[in-house]
Amino acid sequence: MDHSDFDLFSDLTPSETALLAAYSARITNRRADLLSTYPSTPAARTTAQNRHVFLTQRVIDSSLQQPVVIPSVWSQDECRTILSAILEYTNSAGAWSTQRHSAFPTTDIPVQSVPQISEFVHSTLRTRLLTSVISPRYGFHPSGRDLAFRDLFFVRYSALDPDSQRSLGAHSDGCLVSFNVLLNGENEFEGGGTLFVKTGQTVRIRKGDAVVHDATSLHAGVEITKGVRYICVGFVDTVDTVRNDERMKRDAGIAGTKARGGREMRMMPAAS
Ligand SMILES: O=C(O)CCC(=O)C(=O)O
Ligand SMILES: [Fe+2]
Structure with missing residues (x-):
């Protein structure tokens, strides 16, 4: 049987189409009604309520879809220390992996694999980005309590060699908000930067700066044509979701850094 021209709604009468539209409008109104029962400030709402408000807001507020650059998240010295620890680790203890993300893999290592700087990286990104920038910008609790x-x-x-990864195709990340921080000098490579497909804008940051963006805006890592580009990438989500992921991984008996839940992967752009 040929299903190629099968259309579920093609035989709806005008009154059925109207009924469907009314039903859809009712769902939208119910959602708005529910949101209107929430307290008016992120500090007074639960984590789940803040998540719900963010998921609604980001669709209607185009300013939330714009990336923002946060200067000097790490100092030049801090970048140097972090990068030295990474290079020391990759030279001796372990190699870069391309297995950690099931779609759109990067050549990467998890921060927790580099013990000398893991705690420093986690805690400074928490205070300097999660709590002070991402929580207020995207409507989460000002203490940073909602996010992980x-x-x-x-x-x-x-x-430097033909086999290494030079770019990352257009994708969205399986989380709420993403960021990347440049770890080496912007003059140590040519090309590069994060391209945002909708506006065509490529954001090129300086060493120690971060670009923060809605995870669902389609973006790409622009090809470098010379040198090496090192970044630290973060996928941010609400604590309940991160906890659920971890529980699911544990229950599935998947161990270590290769563990991956469906939403940790980068996703294909939706077919248009
Ligand atoms: O290379 C970049 O600037 C983007 C990286 C990225 O989008 C990712 O790792 O998910
Ligand atoms: Fe990404």
């Missing part, structure tokens, strides 16, 4: 890192990893793009 769903994944935090270092990425390497290299034009």
Whole structure:
């Protein structure tokens, strides 16, 4: 049987179409009614309520879809210390992996694999980005209580040899908000930066700066044509979701850094 021209709604009468539209409007109104029962400030709402408000707001508020650059999240010295620890780790203890994300893999290592700087990276990104920038900007509790890192990893793009990864195709991330911090000098590579497909804008940041963006805006890692580009990437989500992921991974008996839930992967752009 040929299903190629099968259309579920093609035989609806005008009155059935009207009924369907009314039903859909009712759902939208119910959602608005529910949101209107929530307290008016993020500080007074639960984590789940803040998540719900964010999921609604980001669709209607186009300013939330714009990336923002946060200067000097790490100092030049801090970047140097972090990068040295990464290179020391990859030279001796372990190699860069391309297995951690099931779609759109990067050449990366998880932050927790580099013990000398893992705690420093987690705690400074929590205070300098999660609590002070991401929570207020996206409407979460000002203490940072609502948010956690769903994944935090270092990425390497290299034009030094033909086999290394130089770019990352257009994708969205399986979380609420994403960011990347540049770890080496912006003059140590050519090309690079984060491209946002909708506006065509490529954001090129300086060493120690971060670009923060809605995880669902389609974006890509622009190809580097010379040198090496190192970034630290964070996928941010609400604590309940991160906890659920971890429970699911434990229950599935998946161990270590290769563990991956469906939402940790980067996702294909929706077919248009
Ligand atoms: O290379 C970049 O600037 C983007 C990286 C990215 O989007 C990711 O790792 O998910
Ligand atoms: Fe991404």
